[in-house]
Amino acid sequence: MTAPTDRKKRPTRRKTGPKPAAPERTRIERYDPTAIEPRWQARWEELGQSRTDLADASRPRFYLLTMYPYPSGDIHIGHWYIKTPTDAVARFQRMQGKNVFLPIGFDAFGLPAENAAIARGIHPREWTMANIQNMRRQLRSMGASFDWDAEVITSDPDYYRWNQWLFLRFLEAGLAYRARSTVDWCPNDGTLAREQVEGADRHCWRCGAKVEKRDLEQWFLRVTKYADELLDFGGLDWPEPIKTMQTNWIGRSEGGEIVFTTAPDVHQPGGDELRVFTTRPDTLFGATFMVLAPEHPLVPKLTHPDRRAEVEAYVTAAGAETEIERLSTEREKTGVALGTEAINPVNGERIPIFVADYVLATYGTGAIMAVPAHDERDFAFATKFGLPIRRVVAAPGTESAPVDSAYEAHAADEVLVNSGEFSGLPANEGGRRIVQWLARDGRAKPAVTYRLRDWLISRQRYWGTPIPVIHCERCGIVPVPDEDLPVLLPDKVDYGGSGVNPLTRDESFVNVTCPRCGGPARRETDTMDTFIDSSWYWYRYLSPHYADGPFDPDMVETWTPVDQYTGGAEHAVMHLLYAREFTKMMRDVGVIAQNEPFQRLFNQGQILGEDGERMSKSHGNVQDPDELVTRYGADAIRLFLMFMGPWDQGGPWSPTGIGGVHRFLNRVWTIALDPGGTEPGDADSGKLPAGQDEAGARTALRHAAHRTLKVVTGEYTAFKFNTMVAHLIELANTLMRYRGTSVARMPEWDEAIRLLLLMLAPAAPHIAEELWSRRLAAAGAEWSSIHQERWPQVDDTAAAEETREVPVQVNGKLRDRVTVPAGISELELEQVVLARDKVQAALAGREPDRVIHAGGGRLVNVVAR
């Protein structure tokens, strides 16, 4: 770690307090953030400046929420990147007169704590709480205005008991249920929700291990009930990409459900219904075989005795496969025939039935009609197994062309062919008519299918919320009565190694008496997915110690939905979707009255390591902010993170530019404390710019300050922090040019400094406070915090231009610039322009055809051909 530069060599530094009016050319005290920042942080805390009075209704409320961190141990620069602009928004909105609530907490349950516990032989709680301690300190070093009184830690029984309480309400309402099904299983994490399995290679979102399939009885939340409602983002101010991702994830498909029946043969009477879902009922006449998923319940029944051995072997193999082996579309199709046939309801044709793993048990009905002429996958399968391929949709003139690949396109002029009485109809209409016709005797119905699945919330591990149910041999599943909540995690944990849920080994936890019959019973040992915790934490912030329910309903009523949420886009189809689902479930059990949790969402980009890779300890590319704080101070880091680029973009971390904003803060320090000083290194320092008199300089200064105020105000509102910082730098550079001149003693100078500090306050709160305090002291005024000030008003007259420079083009090429009074008429401007030598030279004797005044006089283009 590098020490701050040469601090010891400057013996005349004062510690605190304003300087008396310094004579010119006296060396002023250096800007030393390490001396200033902790002092103000302590002072703000003492004054409770960021504590929100939630009952205060005198000002407009503003609930600003940022995704709470996982207590991994260290805050890294990525956390700063999320939280710095969020804090700036909070401070800005407070200055706008809003009652801002900016809470913080910790997403404290989860696997890393257990891994650490196993590795170090300590309790997960110990590890978690020690990390939280350190992270609190680090978060405080940012100078962020979090309301720590509202802190929520999800592993606290005071929090998770309400997970349990909400679960019981969902259970009562039929929104939580237990079912046996094939689930995704991670060797480290146990079961996973669908959203938590990532990539083509099917790996666990958290640990990266390859996910397997298991057939288990698990707890689910019935979120598919909300599929259609979740597609409606009406009234929400969310980024389009997130809405698109959620929409795709929900995956609504319209089509028809068609009933095929099995054909009788010598071994069985037939007549079993085989339902399929299709988005292409228009291709029904082209179905030349059927495929069932290996897990389809009718597979055993429909297997011909001669085929039994082969089919069973195939089904077993498919079940044992990890999903990795079912890699992508590249993989060659496999499958086996059942040896029985089905009857196509539209034409009575007998078609063979196969079982193949390219059909998913979990989507639609787990069975398909295969139309090789019009589906790529069916085509591949048919080609491999030598099955017939029959074209039933064609553009005019292509009816008899050979089918050498699946034709899936949907052009307007396509008609049905080879489709009996429906031949000749446009494809779309034909499909509708076929469904209508079959529907008359119940052999089809219009249907909608979703990709979204119910949320699997069971986890086989210790460090999570125990699911509050009891399994009784006599009574079945019995909910834990409300008055017995919380079901506490036992203090002692016996890890028998990783992959074992310690709760299953804890006899005193497992063995209970049934609350209903009093007989012996077993407690549920699964715990909840930690995404449950993060699905309602922002409600808890509003009344973190409330004991009569998950939250104080009055507070929720007045403060939510959240006005602004900030966090990463990596949660697009996880946390951000769960939170919406959970909100709708809470609404349906009557604990809240709203439909959506977050009114406005902003996704900041991700900070990568210097190598462009994701920052992680294992990559060794993590930037430690503590070191940077010591070196440059929190304000410089905050500004630099905002200045790097657009907030939604992120990018690789590189510290090379940080010196630039540090220099900027030094200049602010200099112009605020030593306006009369001059730069020995600059011969022109202390002189007015050439061609400018004092009156002109005063106007220019005032203009610069108010112009900046106008622009910066808009930039804070629009989250354009990078240009906001650029404009503050520009203003400071302008002021620097007037330092040491007579103008630096004028009221315009004073006003400009005042505005600069106020504009800087949300972004760099410490230096703004320090300089503000010194100015107050120098003026003999009583101290008050800059963060309690109101945002200044723009003087539009001062901000307006007196003259403006107009670029002049001839035939679209820039040839000249003219400076004209701001209010000049187009006619006058045209005369000025045409009189210019350069314009005449460019015209070379031609008469202008026309003169275009663009964008309200922003530019003039003289056209001559």
Add this chain to the structure above:
RNA sequence: GCCGAAGUGGCGGAACUGGCAGACGCGACGGUCUCAAACACCGUUGAGGGCAACCUCGUCCGGGUUCAAAUCCCGGCUUCGGCACCA
């Protein structure tokens, strides 16, 4: 393969609704201050040509629309993110 976002100097990036391309910063180069170094400050910095005034070219590539295109349209390339046989 499908969906989404984006390609601008040596680098991060700026540019309102089609109107001066490169704000602001970094880096580099030159200078001032200093015994010296560091710090700080000032200046130059898209490419090419010219002594200069200036000229030409230039926003991923190729076309197009327009008085005017980084911005709009058509076609293509590349990078990043999401999805993964969803019938």
